[in-house]
Amino acid sequence: MQASYVHGAHSLPLIGDTVGVHLDRIAERYPDRDALVIPHQCVRWSWRQLRERADRLAAGLLGVGLDPGDRIGIWSQNRAEWVLTQFATAKAGLVMVNINPAYRRAELEYALAKVGCRALILAPGFKSSDYLGMLRDLVPELDGAAPGELRSAKLPELRHVIRLGHESTPGMLDFDTVAQCATPADMARLHDVARTLQFDDPVNIQFTSGTTGAPKGATLTHHNILNNGFFIGEAMRLTERDRLCIPVPLYHCFGMVLGNLACMTHGAAMVYPGEGFDAGAVLATVQAERCTALHGVPTMFIALLDHPEFASFDLGSLRTGIMAGSPCPMEVMQRVIRQMHMDEITIAYGMTETSPVSFQTSVDDPLACRVGTVGRIHPHLEVKIVDADGRVVPRGDTGELLTRGYSVMLGYWGDDERTREAIDAAGWMHTGDLATLDADGYCRIVGRAKDMVIRGGENIYPREVEEFLYRHPKVLDVQCVGVPDPKYGEELCACIVLRPGEHADADEIRAFCQGQIAHYKIPRYIRFVDGFPMTVTGKIQKFMLRKEAADELGLHT
Known part of the structure; x- marks a missing residue:
């Protein structure tokens, strides 16, 4: 057998380098070849230019008061600043924390607090998301804080907020300024830090949900x-x-x-x-x-x-x-x-x-x-x-x-x-x-095995959405399952048991989710049910729930 x-x-x-050391090797090997091309930003940088920019940003981040091991979040769509941050944080010994661009206020607060982010780099907004507005709502102390001296009640570890774009916002540093203000002493410190970094050091935190x-x-x-x-x-x-x-x-x-x-x-x-x-x-x-x-x-x-x-x-x-x-x-x-x-x-x-x-x-x-x-x-x-x-x-x-x-x-x-x-x-x-x-x-x-739903490449973990829906005052019990969808492969369906005497419709439930959880986690389908199929031992049979939902909605692969 x-x-x-x-x-x-x-x-x-296996490669025994840190990310920063390997970037240096590649920049030396292919200095003039294109490294990063972003037509809508008019960016066309060679590997030498990308390394130089990453070095300046890394030194600037150390210069504003960040130390190796500090966590720094990045909340942005795909831009040149994102990849610069990826390589600069690696060189400075910082731990980059990826923040999903679809996150809303509650999810942002949880992520920053969970890992104790010392700094946050953010875009002003993306699509329907007003990042600056959400952060200022979460951290009202920003408006009266000097850049780098933030003291937040809800996020006590957060000191630095660095914004992208050409405008300025009270309490925030400008992204371009961080690199521009790097001094020779900051560059010297960067080189000292590089000699201490080990390839088994943490460099990145990515949030992934569970059941x-x-x-x-x-x-x-x-x-x-x-x-x-x-x-x-x-x-x-x-x-x-x-x-x-x-x-x-x-x-x-x-x-x-x-x-x-x-x-x-x-x-x-x-x-x-x-x-x-x-x-x-x-x-x-x-x-x-x-x-x-x-x-x-x-x-x-x-x-x-x-x-x-x-x-x-x-x-x-x-x-x-x-x-x-x-x-x-x-x-x-x-x-x-x-x-x-x-x-x-x-x-x-x-x-x-x-x-x-x-x-x-x-x-x-x-x-x-x-x-x-x-x-x-x-x-x-x-x-x-x-x-x-x-x-x-x-x-x-x-x-x-x-x-x-x-x-x-x-x-x-x-x-x-x-x-x-x-x-x-x-x-x-x-x-x-x-x-x-x-x-x-x-x-x-x-x-x-854990009933994860994959909607067009985005992983949705039903328990996370269920726990959020439990906050709705009319919801007694809820189970989320994936149902077939010709475009996305799967869509999320929430099966809800309402509290006795309560009435609700699908629009009310979705409105409760808007702005609080990422758009792709908001259930496409909402069913109101009297209960869930159970085993004799009281365990919910999600496979039966999926079949019932698909049958009722007329959705089949």
């Missing part, structure tokens, strides 16, 4: 994300001649690791087509910049293919890229290969806690493997599939996927109990995903 265990033995060693409630801060090291980015790029066969179009959000591992770090470790160009996803802008940017690679979730590729002017764009430069976030329909993959020239597109699978990628298809895998599987194990990692008793199952049998190796996070920030629940004594990360391994080592994800 062949066991469901694989390890990624590989001839290429037990509030979001958790997955804490990742230089070693975690630098090596994952490198081997992701290797799977795509990236070189310094490649130009990767990155329309996926940078706050997520997809943008900052599969995008930015895959490029940085290979000297390839990072190309941002816009602040958020826009199909027309992506197509125009690929054509204008002769991009050779493109990332996206399946819904993005569908939007590109269905764009009314798709046929007018020359996409002949494309070769590879990554489709991830949710399963890819065979028809979509065939169209991407045939109509977008992406013969070498790959599929990747992972989770934030594993930096993120554990499995990836190769550029020459058969089409069936690039649709029906998530590929084979990444280099230097181990995976086993286990049953409910923790025993490794035979190849082909379904069980929970566990990952071990360099990519596993340090833990959840400030939450030892949840860390121990996720990472066992032998170092295995329990993913909660149900999977199989075939005889050739290809992995299939067949279910989600």
Whole structure:
């Protein structure tokens, strides 16, 4: 019997650098090649220029009073300042905390407080979100504070707020000024700090929710994300001649690791087509910049293919890229290969806690493997599939996927109990995903043990939304499930039991959510029910609830 265990033995060693040191190496190797191209910001920086700007920003951050180990949040759409912050914080020994651009006030407060952010870099706003307004509502002391001397009742650790844009706001530093004010002494300190940093130091915190409630801060090291980015790029066969179009959000591992770090470790160009996803802008940017690679979730590729002017764009430069976030329909993959020239597109699978990628298809895998599987194990990692008793199952049998190796996070920030629940004594990360391994080592994800809903590449954790809806005074009980959707793959459905004598409608429930939780977490469907299907032991049968909801709504795959 062949066991469901694989390890990624590989001839290429792991990289023993910090992110900052490796950026320096790449800038020395490819000084004049394009590093960052953002047409809407008129940015076209070489690797030498990007390193110089990152160094000045890193020194400036130390100069305003931040110290290695301090947490600094970034709440912004895809912009040059985001990638500068990513590399500058790594060089300064700071821990960058990714804040989802869709977050609202309550989520922002939780994230900043949970990890004790000392500083926050934010854009003025994005789409319908007024970031400045939300922060000033949360921290009214800002208006009367001198920059760098904030004292907030709700966020006692927060001292510095740094804003993007050309205008100024009371109590806040201007982003450009931070770098411009870096002194020779600040630069000298930066060089001293660089000599003390270790690749196992934390460099990034990303919030990921769980079925037990509030979001958790997955804490990742230089070693975690630098090596994952490198081997992701290797799977795509990236070189310094490649130009990767990155329309996926940078706050997520997809943008900052599969995008930015895959490029940085290979000297390839990072190309941002816009602040958020826009199909027309992506197509125009690929054509204008002769991009050779493109990332996206399946819904993005569908939007590109269905764009009314798709046929007018020359996409002949494309070769590879990554489709991830949710399963890819065979028809979509065939169209991407045939109509977008992406013969070498790959599929990747992972989770934030594993930096993120554990499995990836190769550029020459058969089409069936690039649709029906998530590929084979990444280099230097181990995976086993286990049953409910923790025993490794035979190849082909379904069980929970566990990952071990360099990519596993340090833990959840400030939450030892949840860390121990996720990472066992032998170092295995329990993913909660149900999977199989075939005889050739290809992995299939067949279910989600924790009922996570994936809406167009965004992970929605029902318990988090349920706990928020419990705050509504009319809600007695609530269960959220995913139901089929032709565009997003899944949509969230909230099944609500109202308190006796109360009446409510769907609009009232949605209005309660507006501005408090991210838009993609607001349930598309709301059912009012008398109760939930239960086992004889009183456990809610979510699979039955999903079926009932889909039947009632007429939604079927």
